[in-house]
Amino acid sequence: MSSQFTKTILRLQLPxxxxxxxxxxxNIEEILVDHAYCEQKAATSGISLIVKYPDKTRLVEEMTDLVAEEWSHFERVLAELKKRGWGLGRNRPDEYVVELTKHIRKGGQRERQLMDHLLVNALIEAxxxxxxKLLxxxxxxxxxxxxxxxxxVSEAGHYVSFVKLAKEYMPAEVVDARLNELLEIEADIIRDLEPRPDRMH
Ligand SMILES: [Fe+2]
Ligand SMILES: [Fe+2]
Structure with a gap:
């Protein structure tokens, strides 16, 4: 997986x-603790989508699988902490996710909101x-x-699945256009956040 992958497949604008x-x-203890909560948040976000859109069968099915996978990631990070004699530690707010989530537009068409939510999740995965990859x-x-x-490998798969899923509910060209906007926004957020020694993002 080269830096080409970051640009062409993940399409992230800023390495x-x-x-x-x-x-x-x-700071591996801090990174593992923060990472554990990233997995917990990914699982929680999948559950929220299921509860919010129970009528979207495909979404419910895919999120059910995703939640199980993210939860198994959480368990594995816990095991890595335990192996080293460390505990879970406290949750810290994830500024990156908070900033990105602000761009999920409220109101309007329900499918548009869903698309934004799925694409924000896609970018967090990316x-x-x-x-x-760096680690x-x-x-x-x-x-x-x-x-x-x-x-x-697993999170790359989730990225692709979230974008695909968005295209189930909105026209592909609308999804691609919004993804491009959000990719720019994501790069701006990364640019503004100092690289943190103790955070995954
Ligand atoms: Fe995960
Ligand atoms: Fe994931």
């Missing part, structure tokens, strides 16, 4: 500051995938290397 991975590796390639710990590689 992560390369300093992030070096500082992250020195950025997480990019960060897992996989740069971290010294061999167990964690393997773990991050698997997660990179």
């Amino acid at each position: 992560t500051d390369p300093r992030w991975v070096n500082i992250a590796e020195k 950025r997480s995938c990019e960060r897992f 996989w390639k740069n971290i010294q710990d061999e167990d964690l290397q393997k773990f991050y590689y698997e997660l990179m």
Whole structure:
């Protein structure tokens, strides 16, 4: 998975500051704790979508699978913490996700809101995938290397699924146009946030 992948498949407009991975590796306990909560939030977000759109059968089915997968990621991060003698620690607000979520438009067509929600989730998956790639390639710990590689592949799959799912409910050209807008917004958010030593985003 090259930087070409980041640009052409994930389509992220701004690569992560390369300093992030070096500082992250020195704070692996904090990174694991933050990561555990990222997985918890991904599962929670899938559950919220099910509850909000019970009439969308395809969405309900796909989110059911996704929630199970994200929850298994959560369990595995907990196990990595435990192996090292660490606990879960407290949840910290994820500024990146908070900023991105502000761009889910309220009101208007219900499907448009759903599309925004799915695309915001898609971008969180894409950025997480990019960060897992950096961790996989740069971290010294061999167990964690393997773990991050698997997660990179899994979150890339989720990114693609979220975009596809949005196209179930809105015309493809509308989804692509909104995705382009959100990709710009996402890059601006990343640009404004300092690379944090203790955060996944
Ligand atoms: Fe995950
Ligand atoms: Fe995911």
